[in-house]
Amino acid sequence: MITKSKSQVIYTSFHIYTSFHRLRRLLTTFHFLPRATTMAAHHPHDHKAHMENIRELFSSDFARTYNERTGGCNILLANHLISLVKPHLPSPSSASQLRILDSACGPLVLSTQCMKDDSIMQQYPSVHISAVDLSEDFIKHSQQIIDSTPAWNSDGKTIDTAVMNGMDLKFLDNTFDVAFTSLAIFAYPDPIKCAKELLRTLKPGGVAALTTWKRVGWVPLLHEVEALVRPGQELSKFPFLEPWQVPGKLEQTLTDGGLQDVVESDVLAYAWFDNEEKAAKSLSDTLKLLVGSEWEEAEKERMSDGFKQVMASESKYVMRGEGGKVGFEMVAWTGVGKK
Numbered sequence: 001m002i003t004k005s006k007s008q009v010i011y012t013s014f015h016i017y018t019s020f021h022r023l024r025r026l027l028t029t030f031h032f033l034p035r036a037t038t039m040a041a042h043h044p045h046d047h048k049a050h051m052e053n054i055r056e057l058f059s060s061d062f063a064r065t066y067n068e069r070t071g072g073c074n075i076l077l078a079n080h081l082i083s084l085v086k087p088h089l090p091s092p093s094s095a096s097q098l099r100i101l102d103s104a105c106g107p108l109v110l111s112t113q114c115m116k117d118d119s120i121m122q123q124y125p126s127v128h129i130s131a132v133d134l135s136e137d138f139i140k141h142s143q144q145i146i147d148s149t150p151a152w153n154s155d156g157k158t159i160d161t162a163v164m165n166g167m168d169l170k171f172l173d174n175t176f177d178v179a180f181t182s183l184a185i186f187a188y189p190d191p192i193k194c195a196k197e198l199l200r201t202l203k204p205g206g207v208a209a210l211t212t213w214k215r216v217g218w219v220p221l222l223h224e225v226e227a228l229v230r231p232g233q234e235l236s237k238f239p240f241l242e243p244w245q246v247p248g249k250l251e252q253t254l255t256d257g258g259l260q261d262v263v264e265s266d267v268l269a270y271a272w273f274d275n276e277e278k279a280a281k282s283l284s285d286t287l288k289l290l291v292g293s294e295w296e297e298a299e300k301e302r303m304s305d306g307f308k309q310v311m312a313s314e315s316k317y318v319m320r321g322e323g324g325k326v327g328f329e330m331v332a333w334t335g336v337g338k339k
């Protein structure tokens with residue numbers, strides 16, 4: 001018979017309790033578990049839990065490896081969003097300075113692509129980007145990138161960062177010409193508040209541009225992994241993404257927030273990884289955080305090997321590129337609206 005000392009039992013119970021508590025908070029943020037009250041979309045505790053969870057999930061390790069984990073699909077989306085806002089920018093002769101907001105910036109994703117965009121940077125005498133995110137670790141990492149890129153604070157360019165909630169921006173009314181929020185609104189407890197804050201801080205005539213996921217290419221791959229590492233069990237679902245996959249959800253949210261002439265469209269992006277090993281690591285590092293409590297720890301440990309097998313297989317969801325690269329398709333919704 002296996003017996004445990006009292007201290008072992010207490011330690012194990014405490015460990016189970018804290019793991020459960022942590023997991024529960026993570027799952028609640030991403031809507032895997034029902035919230036304490038159902039009308040909770042605007043409940044203050046949701047906001048508190050959301051803030052704690054985002055800070056916990058988007059930690060320093062995530063910040064460092066974020067762009068590898070996405071396989072670059074977010075960068076393709078950033079460039080696409082920039083192309084969508086260009087027709088709405090003020091004429092360079094009338095604007096002494098172009099003000100850009102990169103809200104929920106992650107590791108400066110939209111900011112970086114704006115800084116690299118010569119047609120923006122060379123047209124305006126001055127461009128000022130404000131990059132904000134709820135995660136202190138992402139902002140710390142972003143500030144390190146800025147400190148090591150002096151060109152971003154010279155020749156009429158300026159970029160600054162702040163830890164800030166996208167639903168409670170600390171900027172004055174009528175500040176920005178352009179405001180981005182890419183791949184974040186689906187995690188917000190109050191998405192309409194996000195739209196209202198973008199509207200408030202835009203100058204009259206300013207433009208907001210956002211993205212959410214329409215089709216997430218790693219979901220069917222994960223299901224193939226599940227058939228290998230936890231066969232016969234229910235396949236994982238991602239309820240935090242599902243409401244946003246429906247056409248019109250992003251458009252309605254932006255319209256409800258007061259933005260005008262909102263146009264929603266979809267766009268195909270790709271996640272590419274150097275090889276099967278790197279794809280498996282990137283995907284499993286992130287998805288271990290997102291799968292529900294149905295997955296046991298031992299199953300999570302097998303996830304990376306499962307992805308390696310699936311990536312090496314004839315799966316119809318895996319694309320093959322030159323030099324052993326592997327990838328998959330992602331489809332996003334974009335929403336663009338004006339003040």
Ligand SMILES: C[S@@+](CC[C@H](N)C(=O)[O-])C[C@H]1O[C@@H](n2cnc3c(N)ncnc32)[C@H](O)[C@@H]1O
Binds near residue numbers: 054105166
């Ligand atoms: C999936 S990442 C997207 C990052 C980047 N925009 C991109 O295009 O890749 C989501 C980001 O949203 C941030 N975030 C989540 N909730 C937020 C909130 N309420 N306010 C500001 N940022 C938030 C997270 O910290 C994380 O950096």
